[in-house]
Each structure stands twice: as C-alpha cells, then as structure tokens.
Amino acid sequence: MHWEFVIPGYLIVFGGIGAYTWTVLSRARSAAARVPEDRRTFLD
Amino acid sequence: MSGSSLLGDALLVFGKDLRIERSSKVVLSQVLPFALMILILFGFGISPDIRVPIGADGSRSVLAQVTPGLIFLAILFSSLLALGRSFGVEADDGTLDALRLAGLDPGGIFIGKAAAVLVQLLSVGSIVTLGAFLLFDTGVDWTWGRAVLLVTTLGAATAGIASAGTIYSALAAGLRVRDTLVPLLVIPVLAPVLLGAGQAADAALFGAVADGWPWVGALAIFALLYIGVGILSFDSLLEDA
Amino acid sequence: MSSTGTTTNGSRAFAGPTASKATRVVGLMALAGIALLLPLALLWSPPEIDQADAVRLFYVHVPSATVALYLAFGVTCLGSLIYLRNQSVFWDLMAHASAEIGVVFCGFVLITGMLWGRPTWGVYWEWDPRITSTAITLILYLGYLALRRMDLDPTVRSKRAAFLGIISFCNLFIIKYSVEWWRGLHQGQTIGIDTQLDGLMLFTFAWGMVTFVLIFAWLLMHRFRLGWLELQATTTSLDDAIAARRAESPQLTGEGL
Numbered sequence: 001m002h003w004e005f006v007i008p009g010y011l012i013v014f015g016g017i018g019a020y021t022w023t024v025l026s027r028a029r030s031a032a033a034r035v036p037e038d039r040r041t042f043l044d
Numbered sequence: 045m046s047g048s049s050l051l052g053d054a055l056l057v058f059g060k061d062l063r064i065e066r067s068s069k070v071v072l073s074q075v076l077p078f079a080l081m082i083l084i085l086f087g088f089g090i091s092p093d094i095r096v097p098i099g100a101d102g103s104r105s106v107l108a109q110v111t112p113g114l115i116f117l118a119i120l121f122s123s124l125l126a127l128g129r130s131f132g133v134e135a136d137d138g139t140l141d142a143l144r145l146a147g148l149d150p151g152g153i154f155i156g157k158a159a160a161v162l163v164q165l166l167s168v169g170s171i172v173t174l175g176a177f178l179l180f181d182t183g184v185d186w187t188w189g190r191a192v193l194l195v196t197t198l199g200a201a202t203a204g205i206a207s208a209g210t211i212y213s214a215l216a217a218g219l220r221v222r223d224t225l226v227p228l229l230v231i232p233v234l235a236p237v238l239l240g241a242g243q244a245a246d247a248a249l250f251g252a253v254a255d256g257w258p259w260v261g262a263l264a265i266f267a268l269l270y271i272g273v274g275i276l277s278f279d280s281l282l283e284d285a
Numbered sequence: 286m287s288s289t290g291t292t293t294n295g296s297r298a299f300a301g302p303t304a305s306k307a308t309r310v311v312g313l314m315a316l317a318g319i320a321l322l323l324p325l326a327l328l329w330s331p332p333e334i335d336q337a338d339a340v341r342l343f344y345v346h347v348p349s350a351t352v353a354l355y356l357a358f359g360v361t362c363l364g365s366l367i368y369l370r371n372q373s374v375f376w377d378l379m380a381h382a383s384a385e386i387g388v389v390f391c392g393f394v395l396i397t398g399m400l401w402g403r404p405t406w407g408v409y410w411e412w413d414p415r416i417t418s419t420a421i422t423l424i425l426y427l428g429y430l431a432l433r434r435m436d437l438d439p440t441v442r443s444k445r446a447a448f449l450g451i452i453s454f455c456n457l458f459i460i461k462y463s464v465e466w467w468r469g470l471h472q473g474q475t476i477g478i479d480t481q482l483d484g485l486m487l488f489t490f491a492w493g494m495v496t497f498v499l500i501f502a503w504l505l506m507h508r509f510r511l512g513w514l515e516l517q518a519t520t521t522s523l524d525d526a527i528a529a530r531r532a533e534s535p536q537l538t539g540e541g542l
Contacts, residue, residue: 001338002339005342005400005401006327006342009345009397009401010323010345012396013349013396013397016389017389017504020389024504027515028511029301031302031511032302035514036521215448218437219435219437221435225431228427228431229432229449232424235421235460236459236464243467262463277448281445
C-alpha cells in the first residue's frame with residue numbers, strides 16, 4: 001500500500017543525487033580545462 | 045578609536061538618520077502609505093464577509109480574527125522598505141566609509157542605525173495597528189492588561205526586526221542587488237518574530253493575557269541576541285562595505 | 286584531457302578531475318551502501334502497521350534531514366568559524382561546498398516529507414513543526430548561496446559568507462524551536478513520526494543513516510575540489526591577463542620610442 005508515494009520519493013532522492021553529482025562533475029571538467037596541468041593540485 | 049563612546053556615537057548616527065528622515069520624509073510619505081495599502085489589500089485577499097463563530101452565539105469576521113498576524117505582516121513588509129532606505133542613504137553617498145573614517149565606534153553605528161529604524165518602524169507600526177482595528181472592525185474588550193501586552197509586543201517585535209534587519213542589510217551593503225538580497229536573507233530570520241508577535245498579540249486581543257507574555261519574553265531575547273551580535277560584528281561587516 | 290602518468294586511471298576518466306584515492310574509497314562504500322539500502326528499504330523490511338509501505342520513505346527522509354540540517358550546515362558553520370579565525374581558503378571552500386549539498390538534501394527532506402504526509406495525514410502539507418521549520422531553513426541557506434554568488438571582492442565575500450554561515454546555523458535552531466513551540470499549542474503529538482521501530486526496520490534505518498553520511502562525504506570531497514578548481518581557474522585567467530599585458534608592454538615601448 002502507498003507505493004505510489006514511495007516510488008516517486010526514492011526516484012526523486014536518488015535521481016536528485018545523481019543529477020547533482022553530474023552537475024558537480026561536469027562543472028569540474030570545464031573548470032579543470034581552464035586550469036593548466038601544473039596548477040591542478042589540491043589543498044587536501 | 046580611543047575617546048569615542050559607544051552610546052555617544054550611537055546617538056550621533058541616530059540623530060543623523062532621523063534628521064535625514066525629517067527633511068526627506070521618505071518613511072512618512074512612502075513607507076507609511078505602503079503599509080496602509082497592505083492593510084486594504086488584506087481586506088481584498090481575505091473577504092471581510094466570511095465570519096467565524098465565537099462563544100455561544102457571537103461571531104466575528106475572519107479578517108478581524110486574524111488581525112494580530114496581519115498587523116505584524118504589514119510591519120514586516122514595511123520594515124524591508126525602511127531598512128532599504130536606511131542603507132540606501134549611506135551607500136549612495138559612500139557615507140558608511142565616512143562614518144568609519146571619522147572614527148566612530150562600529151557598535152555605535154549599529155545601535156544608532158538600528159534605533160533610527162526602530163523609531164520609524166514603531167511609528168509606522170502604531171498607525172498600522174490603529175488602522176487595522178479600524179479597517180477590520182476588530183472588537184476587543186480592552187483592559188489595561190491587554191493594552192500593555194499589545195504595546196510591549198509591538199516594541200519587542202519591532203526591536204527584533206530593526207536589529208536583525210540592520211545586520212542583514214549591512215551584510216548586503218554595497219551590492220547592486222541589495223534590494224532583492226536583503227528580503228531573501230532577512231525574511232526567514234524574522235519568521236520566528238512574526239510567529240511570536242502574532243501569538244502574543246492574539247493573546248492580547250482575544251486570548252488570555254497571561255499566555256502572551258512568554259512570547260514577549262522570546263521576542264525580547266531575540267532582540268537582545270541580535271543587538272549583541274550587531275555590536276560585536278558590525279566592525280568586520282562595515283570594514284569593506 | 287591527458288593527465289600525467291601518476292594520475293591516469295580508470296576512475297579519473299569516469300569521475301573527472303576531482304577524483305582522488307579518498308573519493309574512490311568513499312564512493313565505492315557509498316555505492317555499496319546504496320546497493321544494500323534499496324532492497325532493505327523497499328523489499329526486505331516489513332511494512333509498518335499504521336503507515337503500511339509509506340514508512341519506507343523514512344529510510345531516506347530522516348537520513349536526508351540529519352545530513353542536511355546537522356551535518357552539512359554544521360560543517361558550514363564550523364568552516365565559517367575557522368575561516369574567520371585564520372582566513373583558511375580550505376575551510377572557506379568547505380563551508381560553501383557543504384552548504385550547497387545541504388540545500389540539495391534539504392530539498393529531499395521536504396519532498397519525501399510531503400510524499401509521506403499525503404498517505405499518512407491525508408494532506409501533503411500538515412504544518413508539522415519539523416517540516417515547516419525545514420522549509421524556512423531551506424530558504425535561509427538559499428540566501429547564503431545567493432550571497433556566495435554575489436559579484437564582490439572574493440575576500441569580502443568570503444568574510445560576509447562566513448559570518449552568515451555562523452548566524453544561519455544559530456537561526457536554524459531559533460526557527461526550529463519557535464515553530465515547535467507554536468505548533469505545540471495547536472495540536473497534540475504528531476502522529477506517526479515516533480513510531481516504534483524494531484528489528485529489521487531499525488537496522489534499515491541505521492543503514493540508511495550510514496549510507497547517507499557516506500554519500501554526503503563523497504559529494505563534499507568532489508564539491509570542495511570543484512570549488513578549488515574554479516578558484517584556480519579564476520586566478521589563472523587573471524594571471525594570464527597580467528602576463529599578456531606584460532608581454533605587450535616591451536613591444537609597445539619598442540615601437541613607440
């Protein structure tokens with residue numbers, strides 16, 4: 001019972017995490033392209 | 045910044061802002077009519093003809109029933125304009141820097157500006173309150189206890205709005221999008237004030253007076269908290285405004 | 286892009302320039318967590334007596350809330366405090382990254398909360414204290430992100446954002462308790478939320494918690510490094526512009542004189 005609420009909920013949460021991940025990674029790719037190789041070091 | 049006293053500087057800035065208002069009359073001629081217009085719009089949005097039963101055989105219009113919340117909503121929206129004006133006069137002429145260069149205590153600048161906003165909002169708020177009673181036909185069985193609670197609520201809530209609002213306006217000072225950023229930043233912060241003031245005023249108008257005082261206490265704590273934060277943080281907030 | 290020898294590997298090709306050994310380990314753990322959480326939450330755990338299968342939304346709703354409201358915004362507050370003390374770029378970027386992820390998870394809390402409310406209470410929005418204060422908190426941190434986007438001197442912006450990050454976290458609690466107090470007057474105990482969980486349900490719940498913390502950690506590492514890359518990209522283009530001006534000047538002086 002109530003699966004019509006459960007399934008969209010899970011789709012939104014995990015789809016949302018996926019979409020956010022994709023945004024971050026693609027933004028990182030385009031940012032990295034603008035940074036020369038020797039500067040692509042990280043603080044951590 | 046030796047020799048400058050917090051309260052003395054506060055008084056200077058306070059006086060300056062009120063003198064600007066006295067000559068420009070922006071709050072009187074723009075913010076106040078705006079606030080009264082909001083009251084009329086509430087009447088349009090919430091029909092005055094819908095009535096709710098009270099007691100055994102009485103009834104009251106919904107509009108009158110929600111007077112407490114509407115009063116503070118109108119004050120809250122008006123405060124955005126008053127705050128914008130308070131920092132608009134500084135930003136346009138770069139006087140915020142001048143005030144700091146003159147060696148004024150940043151905490152004093154904060155208290156002065158917040159107090160000026162407070163006085164303006166209290167004036168607007170009092171008229172809005174009277175206007176709401178008139179327009180919404182809010183029948184109240186007045187007692188001294190009710191009146192004192194309502195006036196104290198108005199004071200405590202407005203103090204919270206003015207102090208928190210002044211801090212957040214400083215945060216957005218010098219930005220081109222200040223007028224849109226300040227409402228976004230400050231409305232969620234002031235949500236508890238609206239909540240508390242609405243509850244306290246509801247107790248003052250229709251409920252048991254004793255139920256209102258704890259909310260007034262919460263409002264006072266909120267205001268004191270933000271006055272403290274403002275005094276301590278205005279130095280770094282103004283540094284590069 | 287072609288990377289130098291040591292950084293070339295499969296996951297970098299997949300996850301891009303922000304991947305590291307740490308993100309690989311945490312990412313795999315998070316994936317394993319999700320792989321077990323989904324069947325646990327959707328198939329193996331039993332439906333609850335009152336809420337039936339709607340209880341399954343809790344296994345993502347509550348972890349999202351914990352991650353967003355306490356972990357993510359807590360990290361933002363902590364990072365802001367450290368930044369104000371020593372102007373650490375690391376913590377400035379960390380505070381920003383964490384707030385953004387917090388906002389995303391805050392959105393999940395609201396959506397799953399409403400989807401749970403419809404079958405349980407009959408309405409999507411019940412003015413329940415927790416969900417109401419979460420909605421205000423979301424707006425609060427959208428304001429933080431808006432300030433972060435402002436066209437300001439970076440140092441000034443970071444400083445103001447740090448201040449905002451600290452008082453926003455305090456406001457979170459002011460909002461939470463004032464809304465709870467307000468609702469407490471109007472209705473009794475909110476039904477359904479404090480249901481007894483037992484056995485497999487409790488384990489699923491705990492597993493969801495662990496999984497979401499791992500997801501948060503993984504996202505935070507990537508988002509932090511994205512912030513760093515974007516900062517580098519800005520300074521690089523600035524340096525290039527300066528170098529270009531420098532390169533121009535001897536020519537100009539040579540031709541002009």
